[in-house]
Structure formats: structure tokens, C-alpha cells
Amino acid sequence: MPDGKSSHKSFLKLIIIFSTFGGLLFGYDTGVINGALPFMTKELDLTPFTEGLVTSSLLLGAALGAVLGGRLSDHQGRRKNIIYLAVLFIITTLGCTFAPSVSVMVIFRFLLGFAVGGASVTVPTYLAEISPAERRGQMVSRNELMIVTGQLLAFTFNAVIGNIMAESAHAWRYMLAVATAPAIFLFLGMLKMPESPRWLLSKGNKESALQVLRRIRERDRAQKELKEIEKAIAEESALNKAKVKDLAVPWVRRIVFLGIGIAVVQQMTGINSIMYYGTEILREAGFGTEAALIGNIANGVISVLAVMTGIKLLGKFGRRPLLLIGLTGTTTTLFLIGVFSLALDASAALPYIILSLTVIFLAFFQGAIGPVTWLILSEIFPLRLRGIGMGVSVFCLWMVNFLVGLTFPVMMSSIGLSNSFFFFAVVGVGAIAFVKKYLPETKGLSLEQLEKIFRRHGDQEEAPKGYGRQVV
Template sequence: MDKQGKQHSFLRTIILISTFGGLLFGYDTGVINGALPYMSRADQLNLNSFTQGLVTSALLFGAAFGAVFGGRLSDYNGRRKTILYLAVLFFVSTIGCALSPNAIIMVIFRFLLGLAVGGASVTVPTYLAEMSPAESRGKMVTQNELMIVTGQLLAFTFNAVIGNVLGEHPHVWRYMLPIAAIPALFLFFGMLKVPESPRWLVSKGKKEDALQVLQKIREKKQANSELQEIENAYVQESKMDKATFKDLTVPWVRRVVFLGIGIAVVQQITGVNSIMYYGTKILQDAGFQTEAALIGNIGNGIVSVVATFVGIWLLGKVGRRPMLITGLAGTTVTLLLIAIFSITLEGSEILPYIVLALTITFLAFQQGAISPVTWLMLSEIFPLRLRGLGMGVTVFCLWGVNFLVGLTFPVLLDSIGLSSTFFVFVVLGIGAITFVAKCLPETKGLTLEQLEQSFRSYSGGSSKVLNNNKTIG
């Protein structure tokens, strides 16, 4: 293999190893789907509908804080070292969940696991973006999204196999959870062999180290050129006054942050994670036995992976607004059909198969349209000076709404039933469509500078003086 081939091979190795963080993200959020019915039994953790929601959503609550502080930790310690820490946290908290003797201990370890999930959700994409060549950055960063849905598919598959083989064993759920410890080990030992991000090394004044890293994954001429670009960008950013919460008094800044929060909330109120976390319970309520419901969930996982590929392809072909509105219309109609059929076909043998087909259709719209647009638009709407504030607030809100959905869904299911619960999500879906249609601008084909100018113009071109006489806008 020539030198260039070795560079490409090493870069592929870096991407594969680091995206194990995404795989863990997916597995740990998906495994609870199949484990929950077994751990809820009276002879196990004896969970009611509220404690089921608490066990599930504790991870999401932890992820909200992990996402906020993970970025700061990686800025301080480096991307590579932070991912190493996260791998250890993934391993320890996974084993802790598997060995939990009661619900309280389970909630504590699920929260710790959430810190790792949230940290990985911001640190791994950052590391990938900073290691990837500019011309293929989008493709490489989206590989992390594919690993997330692949992790969920693996969780559903292992749940089905273990549930059907060991379903009568009282501790079957304790065999489902610790499987995630294996990719955590791969992530830890793999990250020991890969380099630190050159972007972070430059930020710490280690230019020679950054050049050595770049020369391992780029041609010599490209490495020197990219180092110069990184240095120039870092100098510009260090002179730039970052936005703070005080700047929310500026109308156009407030509007951009509001739009970011809206996009994040829209993705979650579709009810997607009610299916990803409670798919087995939904199919049980529809009429499947537990073992059959576990097998049915594999279909949800497969469609999520395939739809993610389709969604990434569509991003280059279709505008953001029509893609998002189409996705929301699809998910809302699908939920409406689930609600209607749950009433009209209650108790019939065909109902569980109809519900399974509709959840698969729902995920095709969600993962093929809504989720890809969400993360792309969040990366597009915030100007550089607003990015830290904007992404911090919106990602926290995204995980916060995710937490509320995870906490309340089993309670709603238990108190008002399957059909009424989905009618609630239908109303929320109509609200999401209205928000996108009335408030969200089209961002496709516009540069970040053009988007910033359009936001300022919308508010009458207002800008506000910051510290050191610098302005937002």
C-alpha cells in the first residue's frame, strides 16, 4: 500500500473507532425497549408506569447535562481524551445498570449512562468534523448518525434473540443490558491508538503536533495548507466576541434562538422516542405477546437504518422546509391511524400487525425526513458568534423534551390508553406543522452569511453593541 493509501486507511480507522460512541448512544437508548417489560415484573424491579418512565427517562435527563458539559470538557481536555473518559463511563454505568438490585440504583446508573450518551452526542461529531477533509466532512460526520440507528437496530435484535431464547429466565433483562459493555471496550482501546484533533492542538498552541497528525491523514501539501487554514480560523475566532444570554435582548438573536429551540422541540414532539423506547410495550398493548413484540421491533430498527440512508440522500435534492413538512405530515397521519384503529379494531387479531406496520411507516417518515433536517438546520441557522449559545440552549431543550416524553408516555398509556395517547401526539404534530409552515425559513442554497443577513433584515436590521464595541450581526 502506498503512502496515500495508508493515510486513507488510517482516516477510515479513526472514523470507525470514534463512531463506536454513536453505536453506544444507539444501543443504550434502544435496549430499554426490550428490557423494560422483564425488569418491571414483581419479582424483579417491580416497576409501575411512573417508575418505568423514570428508569427510561433518567438516561435522557443525564444526556441533557452530558450534552451541555461534554462540549466544554472536550474543549478543555481534548476530543480524544474526553471520548476515552466517556468510554469508561459507558462501561461502568452499563455494568451498574445490569447489576442494579432495585429501581433507585437503576435510575442512578441510567442517569450516569445518560451523561455518557449526551457527551458522546456532541464530542464524537466534533471530533469527526475536525479529522475529516473539508470535501468529505458531511459524509463522514453523518456516519455517526448511521451508527446511532445501527446501535438501536442491534439493541432490538439482541433483545429479540435473548427474549425468545431466555424469556422464562427471571433475570433475562440482565443479559440484554451488559452487551453494551463490549463496544465500550472497543471504543476505549481504539481511542488509545488514534491521535488528537489537529484543531484542538492548534487551540492549545501545539502546532507541530497538529501538523504531525495532519500528515498522517492528508497529503503533505494538503496538510500544510490545512494547518494554515486552522490557524487563521482560530485567530479569527479568538478575536470574536461570543454571544451570551444578555444578547437575547437583540430581536434577531432572540428569533434565531427561538427557531433553534422550535426545531429541536418539533423533532421530539412527533413521539418518535415513545416508539424507540416503548415499542415493545406499544405492540404488547396492541395484542402481541412479549416475544413477538420483541421480534416486531427489529422491523422498526431496520427501517430506521434504511430511512437514514434515504434521508441523507434527500438532503441534497429537496428543500429543508418541504422535506420537514412532508415528514411531519407523514408521522402525524400515521399516529392518527394508530389511534383510530386502536379504537375500531380493539381486541381483533389483525390490530397488532396494523400497529406494527404503522410504526414502521412512522419511522420511515421520521428518520427519512425529520431527523436529518433537524440536525442540518441546527448547524445552518446559527452564525459563528451565536453557535455556542444557540447549540447549547437548543440541544439542552431537545434532550429536555425527550426526557418529558420518556417520563410521561407510560403514564399516559396506563391512564388513558393507547388510542388517546396517540391522539395527544396527533395534536402536537399539527402544532409542529403549523410552526414549520409559519415560522421556519428555507435555508437550502444560502450561505451562512446570507442567512445571518436575512435574520437581521427580518428584525429591521437591528444589531446590538457587545463588549469591546463588537456587534452581533
């Protein structure tokens, strides 16, 4: 391959396109259940509990897949791990598509979750390690964009299939089957992609690492970057990584619990009650199934647009104020959903009001809370804490996601639409209070500066302006 700038950029674009199909599958497989449930309920005779079980089994698998995915990619390589995940996506998608019963569906959804969770950690790692430093943020954020694009595609295919096959009990099987196409594309594409040069060098394969770097960098830069990676790996190997016993140290425990808190805050906004059960919510508000499926497309479109906007806002505003704005917006919207669903029960206007409010909710979440959460989690942990801190925080995020997915249909069935959203609104108020009291601003500070702030959290004189005792 020619050693010009254009060839390097073209090859990097191919890497982004093929690898982020893992993110697309993440989005599609979590979003498709939204439209499949009404049809699946008829054929598999689902109750509110088994609806929650079918939905949330994927999330439980994703929690475990996220934990194991990082370890497996460290052991066998980022590229190879993504290829194996693509095979798992194909097999489990087909298993879900042809599931004859609830129990078989739950088993395959759980295994599909392993692929989703594995992709959620392996793809961003692969992109971060293969991208040039000046384009790292842009390349890694493409995966987040592909996740919401996958959800938009799921909502769109749900609407098309649901309206064309409205009378068919098997419509949901076609909705699920669509995911095999991007999974095959991911598998075939990654066969042609290179391994992460950083991983190759960590395994002592210097020659292969240099060959990869020469395919994605200019020749002089490839050699220079090889030396930089070697130096970084040497420094990390000499670093004492944090262990579970280190949680006995107050400042270590404080920062890990802050990471857990931020992860829980993101999920307790109720975001996935809308992403997983949006069709059911709109049907409860008064839409027919076909109209609710079409209405959900608006949720997918605003999610994509909001993520694109949020990525731009991250570079202009502080993390803390943007997160507070997002939480204030989502909490207010949740409260209004509860008020209108109570006050306008059985009104012809209610479905349209609820749809408008869910779109506004998603604009606040996807434009602020979603991207800020992942950025904060990547920034607050010093290098020696990053492994345990990110691992525990992301695991807790997926587990809360699982609990919301499991219990929301039961909540709607037992206490109704309005009270369910009042509950999330109350939790939102608590989330705002948590962020205001405990979260420091991380923008513009190095990991070393942040570590010093957490170590001396009570020292008002040394802490930079705006921190002080809010870091506790």
C-alpha cells in the same frame, strides 16, 4: 506510515470506525430499554411511573452530559474525552446490569446518560475536525447512521435474548450487559487514534497538529491545511461570542427561539415513545412479549434504511419542504394508529396494523425529520451565535425527550393507547403550522446571508425569494 493516498484513506476509515462506536453506544443504550422493560418490570416490580423514571433518567443525564461534554472536550481534547466517556460507558453499563433495585438502576441510568450526552456532542465534533472538507458531511453523518445501527442491534439482541430466556427473570440483565463489548472496543480503539489537529492548534501545539495532519492528509495538503486552521482560529479568537444578555436583541432572540422550536418539534412527534416503548405498544396492541420483541426488529431495520435514504435526500431537496413532508407523514400515521387502536380493539389484526404503522412512522421520521433537524440547527446559527444557540437548542431537545420518556407509560396507563397517539397527532398539527410560519429555507445560503435575512426579516424587497415574512 507511508505518505500515500491509500494509507491516509485507510487511517481515516479506522478513525471513523473506532470513534463512531460512541454513536453505536448512544443508539444501543437508548434502544435496549425497549425490550428490557417487560422483564425488568417483573423483577423490580415497576409501576407505570417507575417505568418512565427508569427510561427517562438516562435522558436527563444526557441533557446535562451534552452541555458538559462540549466544555470538557474543549478543555482536555476530543480524543481524551471520548476515552473517558468509554470508561464511563463500561462502569455505568455494569452498574445497570447488576442493579438490585429501582433506585440503584435510576442512579446508574442517569450516569450512563452523561456518557450518552457527552458522546452526542464530542464524537461529531471530533469527526468534523479531523475529516477533509470534501468528506466532512459524509464522515459526520456516519455517526447518525451508527446511532440507528445501535438501536437495531439493541432490538435484535432483545429479541434473541428475550425469546431464548423467556422464562428467566434476569433476561434484561443480559440485554444491558451486551453494551460493555462496544464500550471496550471504543476505549481500546481510541487509545490508538490521534487527537484533533484543530484542538491541538487551538492549544498552541503546532508541531503535534502538523504530525496528525501528515497522517491523514497528503504532505502538501497537510501544510496548507495547517495554515488554514491557524487563520480560522485567529479569526474566531477576535470574534465577540454571543452571551445570554444578547437575547435582549430581537433578531438574536428570534433565531435562538427558532432553534429551540425546531428541537422541540422533533421530539414532540412522539418518536421516542416508539423507540423506548415499542415493545410495550405492541404488547398493548395484542402481541405476546416474544412476538413484540421480534416485531421491533422491523422498526430498527427501517430506521437504518431510512437514515441512509435521508442522507441522500438532503443534498437534493430543500430543508423546509423535506421537514414538512416528514411531519405530515408522521402526524398522519399517529392519527391512524389512534383510529385503528380504537376501532379494532381486541381484533387479531390490530397488532400487525400497529406494527406496520410504526414502521411507516419511522420511515418518515428517520428519512426526513431526524437528519433535517440536526442539519437546520447547524445552519441557522451565525458563527457568533453557534455556541449559545446550539447549546440551548440541544439541551431543550434532550429535556423534551426526557419528559416524553417519563410520561408516556403513565399516559398509556391512564388514557390508553389510542388517546396517547391522538395527543401526539394534535401536537404534530401544531408542529406543521410552526414550521410553515417560522422556518426559512437554509439550503444554498451562507451563514452570513442567513444572518442578514434574520436582521431584516421585515424587508420584503431585500429578502431572497421564498423568505420574506416567514422569518419572524
